[in-house]
Structure formats: structure tokens, C-alpha cells
């Protein structure tokens with residue numbers, strides 16, 4: 085399940101891994117989309133959930149029972165880190181999501197002034213989280229930087 089604040093790049097991520105298609109013009113997601121992506125021997129079934137405030141109450145439902153939660157952050161939009169931290173910590177405090185692996189993507193690292201992985205760990209208080217596997221990568225859907233390690237991580241969560 086892919087969650088995170090609006091305009092962080094969730095749908096761009098799904099588009100890029102699904103079809104290699106990058107676009108500046110992506111329509112904000114309404115509620116959610118489901119997509120199947122085949123990569124080698126692995127088929128990913130992905131919930132791409134909308135990030136605007138009115139849809140955030142859907143996140144928990146779409147994250148329960150999944151093999152991994154991907155939380156996408158716009159690593160260039162530092163003003164939104166506090167809201168991202170709040171929403172992430174709130175989501176992960178749900179009893180239904182205990183133990184579900186978490187992958188945090190600091191997206192848009194093609195933009196000058198983006199936060200590093202260490203800055204994201206601090207801002208989102210990822211070091212406070214316990215009881216689940218957690219990884220955090222800096223990446224860009226635009227340049228496709230680090231998408232290979234993201235795919236490796238996801239393949240490792242498959243069963």
C-alpha cells in the first residue's frame with residue numbers, strides 16, 4: 085500500500101515502476117487506485133491511496149494485512165515534514181498495523197535542497213519506531229534514481 089501526503093509522488097511512483105512512464109502532469113488521486121505490476125518473477129499488487137486530508141482516514145484500511153507500507157515524502161518540501169510525521173506516526177500507532185514492514189521514500193531528490201535520508205529519519209522520527217522492519221531511501225521518480233534498490237526491497241517482502 086502506498087500512502088503519504090498529497091503531491092508527494094505516490095501515483096508517479098506507481099506509474100514509473102508500472103510502465104516507466106514519468107509525467108509532470110499527474111491528476112491528484114481520488115480515494116484510491118489499484119494496480120498490478122509485474123517485475124520478473126514478482127507480481128506487486130499495489131493500492132495507491134490518495135493523500136489529501138479528506139482521504140487520510142482511508143489509509144489504515146488499505147494498509148492492514150499488506151506485505152509492506154510505502155510512505156512517500158516530498159523530500160524537497162520541508163515545510164510539510166511536520167504534517168508528514170504526524171500522519172505517519174498516527175497511522176503506525178493503529179493496532180491493526182502492528183509489525184507491517186515500512187519503506188519510507190524521500191522522493192524528488194532531483195530538486196536542489198532536498199532533505200537527506202538522515203534528515204528525513206530525524207524529521208519523521210523514524211528512530212522512535214519499533215516492532216517492524218523499516219527502511220528509508222532517497223529517490224526520484226523523475227530521474228528514477230534509486231528505484232532499483234526500492235524494487236529490490238519490495239521483492240524481498242514478497243512471499
Ligand SMILES: Nc1nc2c(ncn2[C@@H]2O[C@H](COP(=O)(O)OP(=O)(O)OP(=O)(O)O)[C@@H](O)[C@H]2O)c(=O)[nH]1
Pocket residue numbers: 088089090091092093094095096097107108109110111112113114133134135136156191192193194195223224225226227
Ligand atoms: N521534480 C519531481 N517532481 C515529482 C517527482 N515525483 C512526482 N513529482 C511531481 O509531483 C506532483 C505530484 O505527483 P503525484 O504522483 O500526483 O502525487 P500523489 O502523491 O499521487 O498525490 P495525491 O494523489 O494527491 O495524493 C506531480 O506534478 C509530479 O509530476 C520527482 O521525483 N521529482
Ligand SMILES: [Mg+2]
Pocket residue numbers: 094095096111112113132133134135
Ligand atoms: Mg496520487
